[in-house]
Amino acid sequence: MNLERYNYSSINHFKEYEFYSEGPKGKIRKTIRFTKLNDETPTIYNLGFGDKHADTGLVDDNVVTDNKDRSKVLATVAYSVIEFSKHHDNPFIIATGSTPARTRLYQMGIAGLLEEIKIDFQLYGWADSGWQSFQRKINYKAFLIKKNK
Numbered sequence: 001m002n003l004e005r006y007n008y009s010s011i012n013h014f015k016e017y018e019f020y021s022e023g024p025k026g027k028i029r030k031t032i033r034f035t036k037l038n039d040e041t042p043t044i045y046n047l048g049f050g051d052k053h054a055d056t057g058l059v060d061d062n063v064v065t066d067n068k069d070r071s072k073v074l075a076t077v078a079y080s081v082i083e084f085s086k087h088h089d090n091p092f093i094i095a096t097g098s099t100p101a102r103t104r105l106y107q108m109g110i111a112g113l114l115e116e117i118k119i120d121f122q123l124y125g126w127a128d129s130g131w132q133s134f135q136r137k138i139n140y141k142a143f144l145i146k147k148n149k
Contacts, residue, residue, distance in 0.1 A: 001075075001078065001079070001082075001113065001116050003071075003072075003075035003078070003079075003113075004071070004072050004075060005072055005075040005076040005078075005079050006019040006020065006021070006022075006030075006072060006073070006076045007019060008032075008076060008079075008080060010083065013087070014083060014084055014086075014087035014088070015033065015034045015035075015036075015045075015084070016031065016032065016033045016034070017031070017032040017033075017076075017080040017083070017084075018030065018031050018032075018052065019076055021065060021067045021069055021072075021073055022067070022069065023067030023068045023069045024067065024068055025065060025066065025067045026067075028051055028065055028067055029051065029052045029054065030049070030050070030051060030052065030073065030076075031049070031050065031051075031052040031059045032047065032048070032049045032076075032077055032080045033047075033048045033049070033059065034046070034047055034048075034084050034088075034093065035048060037094070042090075042091065042092050042146075043088075043089065043091040043092070044091060044092045044093075044094055045084075045088075045091050045092070045093050045094070046093075046094055046095070047077075047081065047093050047094065047095040048061060049061060049077055050062070050063065050098075051063045051065060061098040062098050062099075070105075071109075074105075074106070074109045078109075078113070081093060081145065082120075085121075085147040090146065090147055090149065091146070092144055092145070092146045093144070093145050093146070094142060094143070094144050095142065095143050095144075095145075096126075096141060096142040096143065103140070103141060103142070104139070106143065107125075107139070107140055107143070110123070110134065110143065111136045114134065114136065117145075119148075120147060120148055121145050121146060121147055121148060122145065122146045122147075122148060123143065123144070123145050124143070124144040124145075125138060125140030125142070125143055125144075126140055126141045126142040126143070126144070127139070127140055127141070131144060
C-alpha cells in the first residue's frame with residue numbers, strides 16, 4: 001500500500017501505536033492498541049483505536065474528532081496492522097467499529113483497498129451467517145484479518 005499516513009511510534013512490544021492527527025481541531029493524540037483475547041492457537045487480538053485523553057491516558061473510541069483527516073488516520077491504522085503482523089506470530093486480528101456507522105466506514109475503507117489487502121492478508125467479515133471471506137456489498141458487523149504465510 002502506498003497511502004498517505006501519519007508517522008507513529010510503537011510501544012509495548014509493538015502492541016500499541018501512537019500518533020497525532022493534525023487538522024482544524026489541532027493536534028490530537030491517537031492510540032491504536034492490539035489486545036490479546038486468548039491463549040489458544042490461533043491467537044486472536046482485538047484492534048482498538050481512539051483518542052488518548054491527555055490527563056487520564058484512557059483511550060476513547062466513541063469520540064468524534066472530525067479533524068478532516070479521516071483517510072490519513074485510517075491509513076495509519078492499516079499500516080499499524082501490517083507492522084503488528086510482522087512482530088507477532090501470525091495472529092488473527094479482529095476489529096469492529098464502536099458504532100454501526102463506524103463499522104460501515106471501516107468496511108468502505110477495506111473495500112476500497114481489497115485487492116491490495118488480499119495480496120498479503122486473508123480477510124473475513126462477520127455477517128448473520130458467521131465468518132465468511134470478505135466480499136464487497138455485504139454489510140459486516142466485524143472484520144478478521146490474518147497475514148498470509
